[in-house]
Amino acid sequence: MSSIFSRIVRGEIPAATVYEDDLTLAFMDINPVARGHTLVICKEEYPDLFTLPAEALVAVARTTQHVALAIRTSLSPDGLNIVQNNGASAGQVIFHYHVHLIPRWENDGGPVRMGRHHESTPTDLQAVADQIRQQIAR
Numbered sequence: 001m002s003s004i005f006s007r008i009v010r011g012e013i014p015a016a017t018v019y020e021d022d023l024t025l026a027f028m029d030i031n032p033v034a035r036g037h038t039l040v041i042c043k044e045e046y047p048d049l050f051t052l053p054a055e056a057l058v059a060v061a062r063t064t065q066h067v068a069l070a071i072r073t074s075l076s077p078d079g080l081n082i083v084q085n086n087g088a089s090a091g092q093v094i095f096h097y098h099v100h101l102i103p104r105w106e107n108d109g110g111p112v113r114m115g116r117h118h119e120s121t122p123t124d125l126q127a128v129a130d131q132i133r134q135q136i137a138r
């Protein structure tokens with residue numbers, strides 16, 4: 001059984017992608033807690049931090065910084081949270097290693113709660129992905 005993220009990697013279901021390399025993929029979270037909420041995944045499927053090989057961890061970290069810099073330039077947030085959940089009790093829902101990049105703005109409602117919802121249509125997600133991707137391409 002492969003994860004929904006593996007299906008995105010294989011192109012079986014769509015995602016608003018902002019960056020891709022051999023080992024990693026970055027795309028918009030379908031249910032963002034803030035505008036620009038992006039996920040960075042290891043293309044190969046490992047459930048969590050505990051099982052991830054070190055090389056994959058490094059690859060995801062590099063992509064996380066690369067995409068974070070593009071988010072900072074393209075969306076001008078005041079800050080950015082990195083969230084990475086391991087285990088159902090920690091709020092993990094998709095058991096395929098991933099990192100959340102969550103842009104933050106002054107007075108945007110306090111600390112990140114993963115249940116918080118930023119209203120977004122698929123068109124909104126594509127538009128913000130285009131903004132970030134164009135910055136990465138520069």
Ligand code: 5GP
Nearest residue numbers: 004015027028029030031085091092093094
């Ligand atoms: P977790 O709680 O496992 O750390 O986070 C999983 C995240 O994946 C959630 O924020 C959820 O909105 C996102 N997600 C779940 N299914 C999909 C999907 O099919 N496409 C995208 N782009 N994001 C998804």
